[in-house]
Amino acid sequence: MGVGQAVAPIPGTGWRSEAREDAGFAAIVRTHQRMVYSICWHFFRNRAIAEEIGQDVFLQLYRNLDSIDSPAHLESWLRQTATHRCIDNYRKKSNRQEIPMEGLAEPAALPQVRDTMLSDNLQRLVASLPETQRAVVILRYQEDLDVNEIAATLQMPERTVWSHLRRAIGVLQEKAARRLGSGPDAANQGANQGKER
Template sequence: MTVTDEALPRSPAAGPAGDPVGDPVGAEVVAALVRDLDVGFAALYEAYRGAVFSTALRLCGRWAEAEDLSAEAFLRAYRALAGYAPGRVAALRPRPWLLTILANVWRNSLRSAARRPAAAPLEDAPDPPDPGEGVEDVAARRETGRELAALLAALPEMQRAAVVLRHVTDLPVAEIAAVLDLPEGTVKSHISRGLARLRELRAAGRDPGQKGGVR
């Protein structure tokens, strides 16, 4: 999949020395990037690959597609960083910056998918496995993942993104507003309406295979 250059996000404003509020790892990652791009990018990837993949998985509902979205997001991030001046790198807030790239890649994938034949039904979308889990816990989590993926897929695009970023990735509203390039009030509205719609769908016992009737 490809994303136009115009879709590449501007880096959100940062605090002193690029230290993002609510992201204590960010300052260390930024400092590493300023010192050496390749070493710093390895630190960036290790710090945020989980958040990027989990967000991608809940946005698209398919494991393989989430891997593709994540890989494309990190590839675009590296290419962007290679062209940034040191001052711009130092001003990065890595987490919202990466998730903005991911959101743009995901939107672009939706536009591409709309021009292709209908995709197969949603696959299970469990969280990454925990080696210490018992069989019963794994089964319950997989069922929850399948249900959540189906319900999220029924939401309009912006509601889905806002709900995932707030309640899966655990971003504050201000960062979600930066990622989605929306006013904070609009983000709050999308989250509220998305959660209300999810509750309606779950209460109605909605068939995960159906995708119609979304308001």
């Protein structure tokens, strides 16, 4: 969880009026922006889209403050809304053709070392999964949710979550092996990948 400059108002008596104040709501945004932005970024791998959808999520929160009961509810509401918005956005035709472009959003972090290249490639692979599998993987590995929590977030049976997770991991394993090879130098020697196929 990101640590903000100001502490978000604690839901309880009168917290909503505080949250409606600029400082209070800004503190909520500051506290949860990393989670919301990261869900959107990992979904699209595009900073501009992640920023836009992330902001939409907080605007929706602002309009729906009355429906939030507790800090835990606030966090799960934001996570759920961000995930659903990403899926909905992806399903719109305009974003469907869009490939995850932002491989290199932070060139400073562009890596020569294997771990970072592996992460970069895994991010790309996750962002190329079908949208529901992608959401399941992000909630599982970014948000560290259990299957029952993912099921609640995505409003689907646990069995379906397992099924999506199993399929997604299978695809990721296969594609990662194909792209990166299994040897320790495989990532740095990315050019060799074709020969290993």
